[in-house]
Amino acid sequence: MSSQVSSLFELYRQAIRSTGRSLRHSWIAMLALVGFALLFVVVSQVAGTLGIVGGFILGALNALLVGATLSLIERSLNGARSLQLHDIQESLGAYFWEVIGVGFVLWLPIMALDLGTQANPYGQFLSSAVLLLLFILLNPAPEVIYQVRQDSPLDVLKTCYEFVLENWIEWFLPFGLLILPVVISPSGLEQFVRLSSRLGRGAGLDFFQLLILPFTVLGGWFSYLGLPSDAYWILAILLTPPVAMSILLFRGHLFALLHGSSHRQRAFARRFDDGR
Known part of the structure; x- marks a missing residue:
């Protein structure tokens, strides 16, 4: 047990050190996140008046911004040089x-789920449960897309499923600690399920939810620490871009450390390093 715990600490230590190194080179990506968010809000206001056409526009914009963000994260993970303005342009x-x-692969079954649970008295519960399951099983989808680079969406979903089954403790433990103040608040469990359901709809590939998650976490921590509610939301807005970037970088480094290796292989590697 002690060796497993020490291996876990060593894993997170490596991921945190790599995240700090990458963060120093990716400050311009934080500015890109702010610019992307402003663009998304402006287009959302216009697209909201266009009906189904506006929905397609928002879907395309979301894919454009999420893809660009993943590309910037991918460039930041290397840490060989600081990101430049041309990196933002090339990421689009x-x-x-x-x-x-x-x-698209998720859209049809989720639409069927929404339609099928409308008349069911337990529909809301069933829908939330399914979306929470999708949030768990497809959580590493962003990292699979830009690190594994599968040939088809179904391969992406399959890789996510296999990765979560193999590494669910290592992958979700940091998230659990991060979201803890939100969960233990009076309405925290309901808020967590609602947030997870929204994230589950897009397999973590909804641009606005990439920012909503760190904003919610910051609000939970500030509330837990006793900051007045009429003031901490301003601080949360200011800190959301760097926290969002830190979370995405940490996830990227942690995924890189976990993917392609098993518990036994990592334990053997650690014993080998300790014996040298």
């Missing part, structure tokens, strides 16, 4: 079709 269009493909 990256992973666009991959995001569209995963979203």
Whole structure:
């Protein structure tokens, strides 16, 4: 047991150190996140008046911004150099079709779920349960897209499923600790289920939810620490871009450490390093 715990600490230590190194080189990506968010809000206001056409526009914009964000994260993970403005320009269009493909594969079953649970008295509970399950099983979809680069959306979903089954403790433990103040609040469990359901709809590939998650976490921590509610939301808005970038970088480094290796292989590697 002690060796497993020490291996876990060593895993997170490596991921945190790599995240800090990448964060120093990716400050411009934080500015890109702010610009992307402003663009998304403006287009949402216009697209909201266009009906189904506006929905297609928002879907395409979401894929464009998520793909660009994943491309910037991918460049930041290397940490060899600081990101430049041309990196933002070159990231636009990256992973666009991959995001569209995963979203389309999930769209039909989720639409069927919504229609099938409307008349059911337990429909809301069933829908939330299914979406929570999707949030869990497809959680590493962003990392699979830009690190594994599967050939089809179904391969992306399959890889996510296999990765979560193999590494669910290592993958979700940091998230559990991060979201803990939200869960233990008076309405925290309901808020967590609602947030997870929204994230589950897009397999973590909804641009706005990439920012909503760190904003919610910051609000939970500030509330837990006793900050006045009329003031901490301003601080949460200011800190959301760097926290969102830190979370995405940490996830990327943690996925890179976990993917392609088993518990036994990592334990053997650690014993080998300790014996040298």
